[in-house]
Amino acid sequence: MPPALPIPASKLCESCLSARALISRPKTHQKLCKPCFLSTFESEIHATIVSTNLFTKGSRIAIGASGGKDSTVLASVLKTLNERYDYGVEFVLLSIDEGIKGYRDDSLETVKRNAIQYGMELVIVSYEELYGWSMDSVVESIGKKGNCTYCGVFRRQALDRGAERLGIHHVVTGHNADDIAETVLMNLLRGDLPRLHRCTSIITSSTSSPIARSKPLKYAYEKEIVLYALHKKLDYFSTECIYSPEAFRGSARTLIKALEKVRPSAILDIVRSGEAFSRMIPSQAQAMSNCARCGYLTSQKLCKACTLLEGLNKNRPKTIVEVEAGIEDEEVSSSLWRGIEAIKLVEEGIAN
Numbered sequence: 340m341p342p343a344l345p346i347p348a349s350k351l352c353e354s355c356l357s358a359r360a361l362i363s364r365p366k367t368h369q370k371l372c373k374p375c376f377l378s379t380f381e382s383e384i385h386a387t388i389v390s391t392n393l394f395t396k397g398s399r400i401a402i403g404a405s406g407g408k409d410s411t412v413l414a415s416v417l418k419t420l421n422e423r424y425d426y427g428v429e430f431v432l433l434s435i436d437e438g439i440k441g442y443r444d445d446s447l448e449t450v451k452r453n454a455i456q457y458g459m460e461l462v463i464v465s466y467e468e469l470y471g472w473s474m475d476s477v478v479e480s481i482g483k484k485g486n487c488t489y490c491g492v493f494r495r496q497a498l499d500r501g502a503e504r505l506g507i508h509h510v511v512t513g514h515n516a517d518d519i520a521e522t523v524l525m526n527l528l529r530g531d532l533p534r535l536h537r538c539t540s541i542i543t544s545s546t547s548s549p550i551a552r553s554k555p556l557k558y559a560y561e562k563e564i565v566l567y568a569l570h571k572k573l574d575y576f577s578t579e580c581i582y583s584p585e586a587f588r589g590s591a592r593t594l595i596k597a598l599e600k601v602r603p604s605a606i607l608d609i610v611r612s613g614e615a616f617s618r619m620i621p622s623q624a625q626a627m628s629n630c631a632r633c634g635y636l637t638s639q640k641l642c643k644a645c646t647l648l649e650g651l652n653k654n655r656p657k658t659i660v661e662v663e664a665g666i667e668d669e670e671v672s673s674s675l676w677r678g679i680e681a682i683k684l685v686e687e688g689i690a691n
């Protein structure tokens with residue numbers, strides 16, 4: 340066999356300087372070989388975890404697992420880092436079955452396989468069992484408009500209830516830098532400072548929930564998450580939710596994507612700006628009590644889920660306007676549909 344030709348300097352991985360670069364990092368445009376990309380991606384998430392003291396040795400933590408790319412990458416990376424750096428944490432997969440036929444039932448099959456692949460316990464909690472309503476029946480009753488609000492409120496509480504059932508006080512989710520940049524922009528446009536504060540925090544443990552939430556992928560770009568999933572050949576589900584139009588988030592996303600084209604750091608810049616604004620916002624403590632109907636923590640007589648359920652059960656769905664004025668719960672519902680687009684973009688990039 341003839342000796343391999345030397346790799347031209349311009350094609351070398353900019354990290355190891357020995358292998359051929361295959362990936363241009365969307366975050367920095369740095370050219371990397373596959374092993375250097377994977378280890379850089381993992382190291383950055385490890386740095387986020389360590390610098391924010393996210394995990395305590397000996398704790399059990401639930402991973403909000405939807406079967407989508409973000410939470411699948413999260414589970415895979417956390418397993419790798421837990422073993423590599425001896426975090427001493429036990430991770431459990433917690434899935435919420437919203438009751439959406441042809442979508443969530445299929446993605447839950449992916450999560451069941453992930454549980455075996457990663458050797459993690461899996462617990463599934465359904466809207467049907469908690470609230471007596473599946474999202475299919477909610478949409479049948481109220482139509483598609485505003486359904487994300489119901490789903491977001493129900494999911495937040497379902498994740499808390501699932502974690503409580505497991506005796507767990509910390510849930511991690513796969514929200515990424517793109518999700519957070521969009522939410523920052525939306526909250527700035529709404530002038531909603533408390534939400535701006537919450538969406539930029541890596542961990543939110545508030546009086547409104549007994550369970551802490553955190554986002555270890557907070558600084559990871561969605562395109563890099565897709566690249567990581569593809570190069571690691573992870574088993575994930577990639578179909579968008581059949582009920583999520585999310586027009587406002589879609590517009591924020593289009594704007595951010597346009598900015599990212601001319602300035603790759605734009606996503607991270609928006610997240611950092613949100614953090615800087617957030618530091619200037621005085622924290623507001625709200626008086627909390629237990630929901631008169633279900634006992635969940637709330638600042639009102641009834642919690643949001645029970646208020647929505649009251650409307651549904653009385654066939655008076657418009658009570659949603661009194662509750663949230665059309666604002667979806669961005670902590671839990673970002674952009675399932677967006678993911679598909681990102682996957683296509685990256686796959687096209689790889690094919691080309």
Ligand SMILES: Nc1ncnc2c1ncn2[C@@H]1O[C@H](COP(=O)(O)OP(=O)(O)OP(=O)(O)O)[C@@H](O)[C@H]1O
Nearest residue numbers: 403404405407408409410434435512513673674675
């Ligand atoms: N049905 C669910 N069960 C458990 N966790 C969920 C569920 N849906 C969403 N989550 C959690 O919330 C995060 C953000 O959800 P979102 O709806 O924005 O989906 P996404 O950005 O497409 O993420 P993913 O790719 O993980 O589905 C997910 O990464 C996951 O951790």
